[in-house]
Amino acid sequence: xxxxxxxxxxxxxxxxxxxxxxxxxxxxxxxxxxxxxxxxxxxxxxxxxxxxxxxxxxxxxxxxxxxxxxxxxxxxxxxxxxxxxxxxxxxxxxxxxxxxxxxxxxxxxxxxxxxxxxxxxxxxxxxxxxxxxxxxxxxxxxxxxxxxxxxxxxxxxxxxxxxxxxxxxxxxxxxxxxxxxxxxxxxxxxxxxxxxxxxxxxxxxxxxxxxxxxxxxxxxxxxxxxxxxxxxxxxxxxxxxxxxxxxxxxxxxxxxxxxxxxxxxxxxxxxxxxxxxxxxxxxxxxxxxxxxxxxxxxxxxxxxxxxxxxxxxxxxxxxxxxxxxxxxxxxxxxxxxxxxxxxxxxxxxxxxxxxxxxxxxxxxxxxxxxxxxxxxxxxxxxxxxxxxxxxxxxxxxxxxxxxxxxxxxxxxxxxxxxxxxxxxxxxxxxxxxxxxxxxxxxxxxxxxxxxxxxxxxxxxxxxxxxxxxxxxxxxxxxxxxxxxxxxxxxxxxxxxxxxxxxxxxxxxxxxxxxxxxxxxxxxxx
Amino acid sequence: xxxxxxxxxxxxxxxxxxxxxxxxxxxxxxxxxxxxxxxxxxxxxxxxxxxxxxxxxxxxxxxxxxxxxxxxxxxxxxxxxxxxxxxxxxxxxxxxxxxxxxxxxxxxxxxxxxxxxxxxxxxxxxxxxxxxxxxxxxxxxxxxxxxxxxxxxxxxxxxxxxxxxxxxxxxxxxxxxxxxxxxxxxxxxxxxxxxxxxxxxxxxxxxxxxxxxxxxxxxxxxxxxxxxxxxxxxxxxxxxxxxxxxxxxxxxxxxxxxxxxxxxxxxxxxxxxxxxxxxxxxxxxxxxxxxxx
Numbered sequence: 113x114x115x116x117x118x119x120x121x122x123x124x125x126x127x128x129x130x131x132x133x134x135x136x137x138x139x140x141x142x143x144x145x146x147x148x149x150x151x152x153x154x155x156x157x158x159x160x161x162x163x164x165x166x167x168x169x170x171x172x173x174x175x176x177x178x179x180x181x182x183x184x185x186x187x188x189x190x191x192x193x194x195x196x197x198x199x200x201x202x203x204x205x206x207x208x209x210x211x212x213x214x215x216x217x218x219x220x221x222x223x224x225x226x227x228x229x230x231x232x233x234x235x236x237x238x239x240x241x242x243x244x245x246x247x248x249x250x251x252x253x254x255x256x257x258x259x260x261x262x263x264x265x266x267x268x269x270x271x272x273x274x275x276x277x278x279x280x281x282x283x284x285x286x287x288x289x290x291x292x293x294x295x296x297x298x299x300x301x302x303x304x305x306x307x308x309x310x311x312x313x314x315x316x317x318x319x320x321x322x323x324x325x326x327x328x329x330x331x332x333x334x335x336x337x338x339x340x341x342x343x344x345x346x347x348x349x350x351x352x353x354x355x356x357x358x359x360x361x362x363x364x365x366x367x368x369x370x371x372x373x374x375x376x377x378x379x380x381x382x383x384x385x386x387x388x389x390x391x392x393x394x395x396x397x398x399x400x401x402x403x404x405x406x407x408x409x410x411x412x413x414x415x416x417x418x419x420x421x422x423x424x425x426x427x428x429x430x431x432x433x434x435x436x437x438x439x440x441x442x443x444x445x446x447x448x449x450x451x452x453x454x455x456x457x458x459x460x461x462x463x464x465x466x467x468x469x470x471x472x473x474x475x476x477x478x479x480x481x482x483x484x485x486x487x488x489x490x491x492x493x494x495x496x497x498x499x500x501x502x503x504x505x506x507x508x509x510x511x512x513x514x515x516x517x518x519x520x521x522x523x524x525x526x527x528x529x530x531x532x533x534x535x536x537x538x539x540x541x542x543x544x545x546x547x548x549x550x551x552x553x554x555x556x557x558x559x560x561x562x563x564x565x566x567x568x569x570x571x572x573x574x575x576x577x578x579x580x581x582x583x584x585x586x587x588x589x590x591x592x593x594x595x596x597x598x599x600x601x602x603x604x605x606x607x608x609x610x611x612x613x614x615x616x617x618x619x620x621x622x623x624x625x626x627x628x629x630x631x632x633x634x635x636x637x
Numbered sequence: 638x639x640x641x642x643x644x645x646x647x648x649x650x651x652x653x654x655x656x657x658x659x660x661x662x663x664x665x666x667x668x669x670x671x672x673x674x675x676x677x678x679x680x681x682x683x684x685x686x687x688x689x690x691x692x693x694x695x696x697x698x699x700x701x702x703x704x705x706x707x708x709x710x711x712x713x714x715x716x717x718x719x720x721x722x723x724x725x726x727x728x729x730x731x732x733x734x735x736x737x738x739x740x741x742x743x744x745x746x747x748x749x750x751x752x753x754x755x756x757x758x759x760x761x762x763x764x765x766x767x768x769x770x771x772x773x774x775x776x777x778x779x780x781x782x783x784x785x786x787x788x789x790x791x792x793x794x795x796x797x798x799x800x801x802x803x804x805x806x807x808x809x810x811x812x813x814x815x816x817x818x819x820x821x822x823x824x825x826x827x828x829x830x831x832x833x834x835x836x837x838x839x840x841x842x843x844x845x846x847x848x849x850x851x852x853x854x855x856x857x858x859x860x861x862x863x864x865x866x867x868x869x870x871x872x873x874x875x876x877x878x879x880x881x882x883x884x885x886x887x888x889x890x891x892x893x894x895x896x897x898x899x900x901x902x903x904x905x906x907x908x909x910x911x912x913x914x915x916x917x918x919x920x921x922x923x924x925x926x927x928x929x930x
Contacts, residue, residue, distance in 0.1 A: 220914045227913060254726050255916045259905055 114371075117152040117450030117632055118385075121145060127386040129625055130397075131507045131606075132462035133589060134475065135412040136404040137382075137397070138507060140606045146623035147456070149497070150385050151632030154371035155447050157424020161207070164428050165214050168366065172431030173439065178215065178364060181295055182222035189293040190215055191317055194233035194263075195243050196468035198303040198370060199629075203420040207368045209249035211299045211428070215366070216252065228289055229256055231263040232298070232316025235323060235557070235564035236469070237518055238263045243472070266319040266564065267554050274321075275360050278352040282325035287317040291361055300367045302440050304448070304491070304631060305339050308367050309437035310354025311347060318353075320548050320566060325349055328544075329536040329573045333580060337490035339633060341441065354433065366430040369443040370423035372630040379419065383630060409511075416465045417472050448491075448633040455499035455636060457621035458613050460606070461488050463508035464629055469563065469571060473515035477594050478522050478530075478571050480510050485585065486574030488628055495636045497624055501583035503613035505606070510590035510598075517561055521553045525568035526597070534599035536576040544569060584616045691790070694783040695764065695812070704761065706785055707752065715753045718867050719746070719857055723754040725874030725910050727920030728847060730756050735808050736877055738763070739835050739893050740849035741828045741901070742817035744858045746865055748786055750851050751815055754872040763813040766791035766804065768821070793820045793832070808842045818890065826855035828898055836880070836890030845877035846893050848909060850900035873900045875909040876919070 120126065128139040129148055142148065158164045169178040182188065192208045195201060212229070219227050229252070231239060244261070245253040253261065264287055265271065273291045275284040290296050290313075298316075302308040315323055326349035332338065334345035341347040357363070375383045379400070381393035389397070404412050427443035429436045467475055467483035475483065484506040489496065498504055514523045529543050544566065547553065553565030579585070585600040586609045595602040603609035614621060626634065693699060715721065729736075740751055752760050769790035773779035782788050791804065808814055816838070818831035839846050853870035875896055880889040896909045911919070 216917060220917050223914065225912060225914070251727070251917075251920050254724075255913055255920060260913060 114155045115153040118150045119450070119452055120148045120150065120385075120387075122148065127389070129386055129627060130382065130462070131460070132382075132464035132629070133507045134463065134480075134509045134511075135409060135416050135465040136509070137401055138462070138589075139397070139401075140507075142460070142625055143610065143623060146625060147452075148625045148627055149450055149452055149632065149634060150627050151372055151450060151630045152447060154373035154383075154424065154630075155426050157371060157373075157426060158428075161210055161425045161428070162214070164425065165211050165366075168428045168430040169214060169218070172364070173429060173435040175364060175431035178297070178430065179218055179222075181362075181364060182218055182224060184223040185226075186224055186294040187226045187292065188219055188224050188228075188295050188297070189290050190227070190229045190297045190299060191232040191264075191287075191290060191313070192229070192247070192299040193301050193307070193312065193316065194231050194236055195239050195247060195471050196233075196236055197301060197307060198421060198423055199466050199468060199471070200374065200417075200419050200421045201246065201471065202370070202423045203376070204246065205249055206247050207301055207370060207423075207425050207428075208247055208299050209252065210425075211366050211368060212248060212252055215297050215299070227256075227260065228293075229261040230287060230289065230317065231261075232312065233264055234315045234318060235266055235320060235567055235570075237557070237561045237563045240561060264317055265558055266323075267558050272319045276356055278325075278349075278356055280349070280352055282349055282353055283321050284314070284325075284353045284356045285319045285322040286313070286357055286360070290317050293361060296361055296363045298363055298365050300365065300440075302367055302369050302444055304487075305341060305441055305444050305633065306344075306347075308440050309341065309347070309350070310357075310433060311350040312365070313357050313363060314350045314353035320564065322353065324544075324548070324566075325353065327570050327573070329540050329576050332536075332573050332576050336577065337492055337496070339490045340493045343493075358433065363433065364430065365433045365436045366428070367436050367440040368428045369426050369440055369447070371426050371447055372632075373423055374421045374630045376419060376422055385627075409513075413465065413474065445633065448631060449493075449635050450632045452497055452624070452634045452636050455495060455497060455502070456624040457499060457502045457617040458505060458610070458623045459489075459498040459502065460505045460623065460625045461507070461628065463488065463506050469567070470515070470518070473518045474513045475508075476514045476519055476522050476526070477510050477512065477598055478526060478568050479519075480506075480508050481598055482571035482574045484508065484575075485578035485582075486571070488626065489575070489578040489582075491626070491628070491631060492634045492636055496578075496581060497626065497634050497636055498582060500581055501617070503584045503586060503616050503621075504578065504582045505586045505588060505603075505609045505613065507588045507606070508590060510587055510594050512591060512594050518563060519568070520556055520562050521547055521550070521565040522563075522568040522571075525572070529568075530597055530599075534579075536573045536579070539569065539572065584613065586612055691780070691783050691788075694780075694787055694789075699784065700761070703784060703787060707760070711749055711785065712753055715746075715749045718865055719750060719853070719870035721750055721753055721870045721872050723872045723874070724905070725876075725916070726754065726756065727916045728874050728876050728911070729754075729759045730920050731922070732759055732813070735762070735811055735813050735844055737808070737835060737839060737844050737846045738813065738815045738849055739818050739831075739846050739897065740815070740851055741823070741897055742819045742821070743823040743826050743851070744854035744860070745822070746854045746858045746870075747817065747822075747851055748788075748815065750854055750870055750872055751849060752786065754849075754874065759813060762811065763787065763815060764789050764807055765815040766817070768793050791816075804838055805842045808838065808844050814838070814844075818893065822860045823855070824860055826859065828894075828901070831890050831894040831897075833887050833890045835893060836886040836888075839889060839893075840880050840884075840886050843880075845879045846889075847877050848875040848893055848896035848900060849873065850875075850897050852901060873910070875900050875906075876911040876915060 131138045271288045331345045338344045463484045548566040550565045556562035557564045587595045765788045767788035773790040818835040819829040856868045858865040
């Protein structure tokens with residue numbers, strides 16, 4: 113049985129702890145009495161994923177078996193999650209590939225001619241052919257690409273339809289192909305509790321008009337946290353939209369979960385607790401540290417981004433969306449949850465090289481904020497680990513670097529918007545429509561591999577709750593000018609950061625380090 | 638009597654002079670070292686000497702050496718120059734019997750593009766028909782090309798039954814065969830009429846023909862160009878076609894030619910490339926297929 117997560121108190125014998133630092137790593141000594149929260153070890157994966165998938169499709173939850181829903185002459189659409197998860201990308205074969213192959217086998221058996229497969233990427237960037245091939249596998253790619261396997265375009269006026277308004281007045285749009293299908297099979301991969309459920313359809317196959325209903329500062333400030341759907345206004349909105357979609361088109365949901373085995377054997381020291389490091393792990397750490405210290409950034413990035421995670425399938429369920437998603441959330445929580453007693457004055461976090469929006473590219477300053485103050489901070493249930501007004505300390509070099517292909521609108525957002533204000537609500541009032549409707553960004557989103565023009569704003573407001581909650585945010589080892597533009601403080605070393613934090617939280621503060629990744633969900637009592 | 642008449646010296650001189658005269662006449666008559674007059678017809682193809690079947694190129698350790706050459710040199714170079722986009726690879730992934738790959742021919746790059754578009758398994762069991770009068774005129778060149786591409790000499794004069802026979806022997810012994818039924822490279826990139834050899838071979842051996850169309854190779858390396866230039870290429874593979882019982886050799890060849898021409902069209906051609914269901918079934922991994930049985 114996998115070892116559960118743990119909270120360890122630092123004493124004299126505690127080894128230094130690993131901090132991720134962008135495309136680098138550090139070992140830091142934490143003050144005596146500080147707590148280190150470790151994620152649970154990876155759960156044992158299902159031994160025969162294909163069999164589990166077959167079983168889930170044959171005995172779905174609160175729905176008929178998939179086979180009985182397929183008939184000759186019908187219009188079938190399969191939609192699947194894009195490359196923003198899992199992180200790092202999964203070693204082949206991807207779970208989505210296994211599920212889709214099973215569904216396609218059934219469709220072929222039923223003699224369905226009209227089958228389309230759509231990557232449900234919402235307002236994310238289009239994937240390259242190699243990225244798409246990695247997710248769906250060579251067999252699906254060569255059979256269906258490009259005319260029957262393609263990526264959703266949320267800005268295509270011809271191929272998105274307006275469905276209606278929810279009771280709360282939220283507009284709902286959907287991909288025309290999905291809306292006109294007799295059956296949509298949604299193939300999901302859930303890594304964190306934020307993913308899946310109604311959110312899959314209502315963001316993945318939607319347009320800006322639909323997504324802006326919940327991707328806004330007000331909703332995100334009311335989502336505490338968006339990693340816990342029952343307490344998340346974001347998810348409540350998605351559910352309302354999703355119910356309207358389910359009234360329009362028949363959707364069969366297939367959700368999968370994976371364990372948190374995020375690092376391959378060569379980087380296994382990152383997966384382990386420092387107390388478990390063997391001599392080999394220490395040697396690997398030293399070698400990696402030296403490499404990341406001296407190698408050029410581009411080289412380091414290529415090495416890190418080439419890493420594939422040996423995730424294992426831990427559950428697969430199919431059928432009616434609510435029933436399926438409840439079980440999915442249980443499986444995810446079983447893997448991720450760590451019980452933590454009480455909040456602390458200071459929380460430290462190492463921000464890694466990779467977030468959902470910089471697969472195969474640089475993590476620009478806005479994405480660093482999105483990752484650190486957005487995702488990592490929000491991995492909690494009940495209450496944040498950080499007390500209200502506490503100090504969040506993050507380690508990341510936070511350089512001024514942007515990928516002009518993937519993140520063109522981020523450059524303008526950083527240079528113009530953040531120079532004006534960093535307040536999410538004010539930004540939304542002044543700049544939302546300008547970025548969302550910019551014709552050049554729209555063109556790049558549709559035809560190149562760029563995120564939608566509005567995406568930097570979403571990345572920024574993803575951190576709105578943490579910005580409001582934390583008394584101070586300090587970046588360690590970062591570029592000073594960049595951090596000041598983002599509206600935060602900068603320290604050279606972790607010790608400096610603790611001293612600076614004492615000015616906000618007082619002397620002898622309590623400190624908690626969240627040792628992520630691998631990811632975890634802190635259940636704060 | 639003059640000193641030079643009827644003597645042995647006079648005879649020798651006369652013989653030598655006559656020989657020189659003959660040589661000179663022949664030289665003038667056939668324009669040695671000068672361009673062929675444009676009024677003369679094209680030099681005809683010759684029936685080469687009875688070829689060796691180059692059996693050495695299809696046994697170990699030559700196959701392993703070729704594997705290394707292709708994976709270390711030929712395929713990366715092809716990828717870098719043309720970045721070929723392959724459609725329909727599923728038809729060659731799980732071949733359970735030998736096939737004839739019949740493709741249009743506009744460039745020397747065609748062979749490497751076809752080999753690049755095949756799976757490792759199919760490529761390892763594929764021989765390429767190379768024009769006997771072109772590639773095997775110089776035995777050394779022929780052998781080197783054979784080491785790289787697994788070629789064997791194939792007559793394009795249309796009359797060498799012995800060579801068609803050796804091709805059919807290859808097919809019968811389990812080798813796939815790459816054929817360019819046009820006979821030679823297209824002078825302008827357009828598809829020329831197919832010669833009936835491909836139909837004859839398919840009928841004779843009952844082998845399916847896989848139509849292939851290569852688009853863009855003419856831009857990469859047209860006729861009369863010595864070095865390739867980078868450019869995008871699309872290789873489209875159609876579903877295997879089997880000659881019908883009542884179909885004649887020429888009719889079947891015409892059908893193959895139509896298929897290759899259809900593949901050249903821009904949108905997908907389900908009639909030739911297959912519906913998704915057909916393609917999906919064709920690409921089913923073999924072990925599973927047996928498992929289902």
